[in-house]
Amino acid sequence: MSRIKAALARWRVPLGFAFAAVVFWLAKPTSTTVAVGAAIAAVGEAIRIWAAGHVRKASEVTASGPYRWTAHPLYMGSSVMGLGLAVASASVASSVLVALYLAATLSAAISTEEKFLRGAFGEQYDRYRSGSGQRGRGFSVRQAIANREHRALIGLVLVVLLLAWKATYNEGLAVSRVVGLLRAVSSVVEHRLYTPAVTGSNPVPPI
Numbered sequence: 001m002s003r004i005k006a007a008l009a010r011w012r013v014p015l016g017f018a019f020a021a022v023v024f025w026l027a028k029p030t031s032t033t034v035a036v037g038a039a040i041a042a043v044g045e046a047i048r049i050w051a052a053g054h055v056r057k058a059s060e061v062t063a064s065g066p067y068r069w070t071a072h073p074l075y076m077g078s079s080v081m082g083l084g085l086a087v088a089s090a091s092v093a094s095s096v097l098v099a100l101y102l103a104a105t106l107s108a109a110i111s112t113e114e115k116f117l118r119g120a121f122g123e124q125y126d127r128y129r130s131g132s133g134q135r136g137r138g139f140s141v142r143q144a145i146a147n148r149e150h151r152a153l154i155g156l157v158l159v160v161l162l163l164a165w166k167a168t169y170n171e172g173l174a175v176s177r178v179v180g181l182l183r184a185v186s187s188v189v190e191h192r193l194y195t196p197a198v199t200g201s202n203p204v205p206p207i
Contacts, residue, residue, distance in 0.1 A: 008108035019101045020159065026097070027089035029167040037088025038160045044080030045156050047073055052149035053139040061121050061128045064137040071129065072113075075106045081156065088163050 008015075029037075047066065051073035054065035066073035082102045086095035117125045144150075 005108035005111050008105050009112040012105035012109060015101065015105060019097055023085070023089060023091075023094040023097050024159075024162060024166070026091050026093045027163060027166060028091045028170065029088055029163045030090055031164070031167050031171065033090040034088045034160065034164050034167050037084045037086070037163075039084070040087055041081045041084025041156055041160065044077045044082070044084060045153055047077030047080060048152060049144055049149055050139065051077060052147040053141060053144040054137065055147065056143070057147065058116070058120070061117060061125050063128050065139060072110055075110060078102065078106060085159060085163075088160065 051066050054067060055062045055074070066076075070076055079102055082098045086098045089095065089098075
């Protein structure tokens with residue numbers, strides 16, 4: 001089991017791309033769901049940026065910024081982003097895939113990370129989890145960039161744009177189908193109004 005968790009934690013980013021492709025294929029977004037979902041996802045990304053501007057991965061027990069309240073704000077932000085993308089996709093199948101991906105990979109990542117931190121920092125990490133760690137450090141844009149959080153931001157923007165494109169395409173296709181249906185109905189009505197009856201009577205001319 002520990003090997004599976006380690007593998008999921010290690011490969012969660014490549015798996016994310018694969019799941020994202022399937023989610024996009026199954027998605028049935030509308031302009032409304034994309035707008036609402038993007039707003040929710042933006043909150044998640046904001047949490048991640050805040051956390052990335054504080055954390056120094058594998059070199060310390062970070063206790064400032066959002067780490068004052070939760071041990072895993074990056075993963076919390078990812079979960080909120082996932083919720084936003086599920087809303088934007090407007091598809092039960094897509095939402096289930098997002099939930100499965102997050103549940104499997106984030107739980108594995110958290111378990112692996114906590115094991116590493118306890119092994120590397122021992123009592124310092126235990127003190128932090130008990131609420132007595134040091135907290136005196138501000139947000140750093142440079143640190144957020146060093147943690148490559150800008151890549152997550154770019155990825156989110158691209159996903160939202162793709163969903164917006166699909167929503168526009170789907171809505172345009174739906175409008176075209178409605179227009180086609182209306183034209184077909186109109187053609188049938190005109191045909192019945194202006195075609196001579198079987199008795200040979202003349203049709204009533206339009207006024």
